[in-house]
Amino acid sequence: MSNIEISPESRGVPLSEQLARGDLLAAACPSRDVLKHLTSRWGVLVLIVLERRMHRFSELRRAVGGVSERMLAQTLQHLEQDGMVARVAYQVVPPHVEYSLTPLGREAAEKVRVLADWIETSLPRIARHWEKRNAAGAVEDMQATQPL
Template sequence: MNIAEDELMVSVFSKDCPSRQVLMDISGRWGVLVLAALSQGKCRFNVLRRRIDGISEKMLSQTLLALRRDGLVDRFVENAVPPRVTYSLSPLGIAVAEKVNALITLLETEVPAFEKAWDDFER
């Protein structure tokens, strides 16, 4: 294959494109929130769980695992008893989190517009 053919194969709209799996991991119920929380700095599992209201331990574990697999989150284990595990964003995760945080800022800023749209829709 030549470069032009390879570039055509990279499309999130294609069911076989690897970018679609990463998009699903990021945009799933918890991925965006984990990235946003970690963009505030590295933290341990329970701190992260408390920061993200409503996430269960199981879902946080699964989300962190998926984001680690995608290369967005790093996991550091310190030799201690018990072992101390810290999570942080990788360089790629920082780049993605910047975009996620921009979206979050937009959404939070526009809450009144969303509430008006919801009210208008119900009429």
């Protein structure tokens, strides 16, 4: 928390109002938690799917390939706590719960989707490097030019 400045005149002001811009390079900054939630294995995919439209829990589970119920529920809780996802549960049996993005979540999802899109379209270029790894071995390192 050493990255957050708290001025003397901020007494009485809610903690949220005091928070300065986060600094991800500082180990103790709370923004690290947000980054963790947004870039988690399933967080990224959930944001992308929810950006398209509202989903029910099991719809979401089908849309995101390979996610377990446990992890999906946990991921959604994190995103909800960060104000990214809105959860609306209808008190009926069987349960009916709808998940959608908040305005905040929509901003985040856009950034995440840009990255995801880039990965998907760049995959061929990236995959080209995977083969090199095996072919390497000989001239791996450069010769020393000057001993620093």
